[in-house]
Amino acid sequence: MAATAVSNKRVILKRYVKGFPSEEDMEVVMGEAPLMAVPAGSAAVVVKNLYISCDPYMRNRMTRHEVPSYVEDYVPGEVLTNYGVMKVISSGHPDFKTGDLVWGITGWEEYTLIDNPESLSKINHPDLPLSYYTGVLGLPGLTAYSGFFEICKPKKGEYVFISAASGAVGQIVGQLAKITGCHVIGSAGSDEKVNLLKIKFGFDNAFNYKKELDLNAALKRYFPEGIDIYFENVGGATLDAVLPNMRLRGRIAACGMISQYNLEYPDGVCNLFYIVTKRLRMEGFLVFDYYGMYHRFEEEMAAYIKEGKITYVEDIVVGLDAAPAALIGLFTGRNIGKQLVAVSQE
Amino acid sequence: MAATAVSNKRVILKRYVKGFPSEEDMEVVMGEAPLMAVPAGSAAVVVKNLYISCDPYMRNRMTRHEVPSYVEDYVPGEVLTNYGVMKVISSGHPDFKTGDLVWGITGWEEYTLIDNPESLSKINHPDLPLSYYTGVLGLPGLTAYSGFFEICKPKKGEYVFISAASGAVGQIVGQLAKITGCHVIGSAGSDEKVNLLKIKFGFDNAFNYKKELDLNAALKRYFPEGIDIYFENVGGATLDAVLPNMRLRGRIAACGMISQYNLEYPDGVCNLFYIVTKRLRMEGFLVFDYYGMYHRFEEEMAAYIKEGKITYVEDIVVGLDAAPAALIGLFTGRNIGKQLVAVSQE
Structure with a gap:
């Protein structure tokens, strides 16, 4: 050339x-x-x-x-x-x-x-x-896969909440959770996204957080039994509302906190004492730490896509x-x- | 009778x-x-x-x-x-x-x-x-023992920070950390307590948090390499100052948050995004979950006391x-x- x-x-x-x-x-x-x-x-x-x-x-x-x-x-x-x-x-x-x-x-x-x-x-x-x-076959996919399986350690039948659920990572976490046999509810910022979650991605339910005046009350309504796994993409007020709604020994995979990225002074989160009383584990992770599992992930995810089990x-x-x-x-x-x-x- | x-x-x-x-x-x-x-x-x-x-x-x-x-x-x-x-x-x-x-x-x-x-x-x-x-042979002792070993999973040479370090639990955590070969620094609320930590309990260092105008700066000074393990007894501003000073993959055992117990509205903690970027694990626990290990603990702790390795x-x-x-x-x-x-x- x-x-x-x-x-x-x-x-x-x-x-x-x-x-x-x-x-x-x-x-x-x-x-x-x-x-x-x-x-x-x-x-x-x-x-x-x-x-x-x-x-x-x-x-x-x-x-x-x-x-x-x-x-x-x-x-x-x-x-x-x-x-x-x-x-x-x-x-x-x-x-x-x-x-x-x-x-x-x-x-x-x-x-x-x-x-x-x-x-x-x-x-x-x-x-x-x-x-x-x-x-789905790149970093967001590996992020969802490693965060959900390695950090959340889900069990069949558990209640999973995902914020920013229609985003690059959230939509995959939700579908992996459904494949695992979990009950999955997501939040997103428009009715169009909520429909996508329910109709396209097969979430059990979804809601538009912008229409909820009281996020804590909304979570109580959507999770009367509480939340076993929270896949955290947004931080701030959502995290604060999630904490009192977690179940005993619940897990929070801290993947991102997009609501905070443009703030000079991040929001304060007040409900952290629930981490003690509910014995919660909140764990941060970065996908860079999971490159080693990429090829296993790529094959598994490609198969899910080809079988129609995961859509993107x-x-x-x-x-x-x-x-x-x-x-x-x-x-x-x-x-x-x-x-x-x-x-x-x- | x-x-x-x-x-x-x-x-x-x-x-x-x-x-x-x-x-x-x-x-x-x-x-x-x-x-x-x-x-x-x-x-x-x-x-x-x-x-x-x-x-x-x-x-x-x-x-x-x-x-x-x-x-x-x-x-x-x-x-x-x-x-x-x-x-x-x-x-x-x-x-x-x-x-x-x-x-x-x-x-x-x-x-x-x-x-x-x-x-x-x-x-x-x-x-x-x-x-x-x-x-030391009752619940505070078992709290220290289970929280430190089961939640913090300490390794020799790690940097450990303990708040309320001269209290019922903190003084034991510090001494267990020294037995494990960790570098241990505690905070307390008076010079008398600080002396106790340094002289009586063998902490590597200790400081009076009430005399520190900038807790974040104090932690940077005491932990130039960062903190691997934070044993959390107080919550609020201390937790907020600790988060940016944690090392990669650090662990926070959330045992209590005494600074928050009398507040109608708990303090907001702003630095939680460090949980993501530093891949931190923050985990709450209650001693009630560890009753099963009481007898093992009692024998081990009684031996430490009799050997003079732990003082109370x-x-x-x-x-x-x-x-x-x-x-x-x-x-x-x-x-x-x-x-x-x-x-x-x-």
Whole structure:
């Protein structure tokens, strides 16, 4: 392949974010693409980005941290990075060849030079939608799977509550819980999402938290027996309402707290003494710790999808120009299902 | 023994408590003692109370709960109950005979008729101070032992922080942590208590939290490497300051939250997102769940005491008249070490 320089549209961070992020914190610019062939002797690969994922945790990376955070800060002027699905267009690495479909960390741009291709995974089920590797077959899927099975340790018949339940992770947790034989109820921020939970994902019930004046009372109504497992995606007031409604020896898998990410001062949670009296276990986890189980997960999840046992709803915007708004939309709840950006046709 | 009625001084709850309890919420009255011999055919025992324990959890029982709490509410006009050390003075139960020394739930009074003596435990180490069975060899000891080993799962070399560290439970946790080879620092509410921690209990360090304007900064100073294990006795602002100072995969054993017991609206804890990013496990426990390991614990702890590996400081007031103030003193931090009441000479 000839080493031609082509243009490379990219999304950069314009400035560090305080409080609620806006589209203006990012900028879509035309850059110069990396060489379309890797330099001789290099073990790098060049990829064409097909799909990129929009994830709430990216908000954390848009702030400058004095003490290093659990993920690296983005740098103003530099391209955003996150998980995506890519096609190898040039490879100096023995494990990858031109045309390979892979997923892993890439740039929010058309073409990316990846110096450490060991971080990439081959796509083993290209018969499924490739975009699924940003979601149900990618990190959100592994997050749901590892968090639910490894942290919640569910038993058949248990009562499961999931917040942000129609999101990238929540919809999978709910369906895994149903497969496990649990009774599953989810909350979401619109009636449309609530319908999705009930009709599409087979939740036993679901409610629109924005329509509940008293979340504690709502949970009492939906869980008269109490909650065995709470899959925590939102934090703040929801967590506070959940705690008194937990059953003895209940488990809370703390996956994320999206309601808190844009607050300068996080909300206070007052009901923690229930952790003592109800002998609760609240445990945080990050999917990075569970990479080791990815292949087992990928095979199991692909089989569920092919058997129709798990379905997945995506919210796909087309083109990098739409990427900043798609990312911001996660925090207003604009997305229905997993938010991602289709960057290029294969 | 003749069935003579004798007087029986007792401490009753005068009224349900809201907010901070006071001595006036209780009343010391003269009642009539139970028969000094159990009725014929009964399997009850009559005990003479020697020591009774003052414990923070009793505050919870002084409030009327609409929804039943984890412990039964006291009833105004009725005698307070809690763990104590007693001598059997009459028995209709085959397992107990007059003169036996036992510990278990009894009344805050001179003599108590106990209908279910199966709830009592024999004292297997009467060569140790009998009062220890309200503390280091009783529930506080088992609380420390089960919470530290079963919930915290400590490893040699780990960094342990204990709040209310000179209290009935904290002083034992600290010494068990030292026996385990941990680095142990405690906080307490007076310089006298801090000295006790450093000099008497062998903590690696200790500080007076009332003298720290910025608890977070204090913890950073005392734990430059971070905290692996936090044994939580106080809740509120201390918990909030601890969370950012926890190390990856740290554990928080939620034993009690004494700073919150007298508040109508508990304090909000804002730093819970660290549970996610640091993959923390926060787990509540109640000693009632660990009765099954009592005998193993009793033998191990008695041996530590006899070998001089564990020492125990008690704050003993004499006579039931002093009991209400002793109980209230737990919430102002007046006690130095385990608070108990010596009711009668053996």
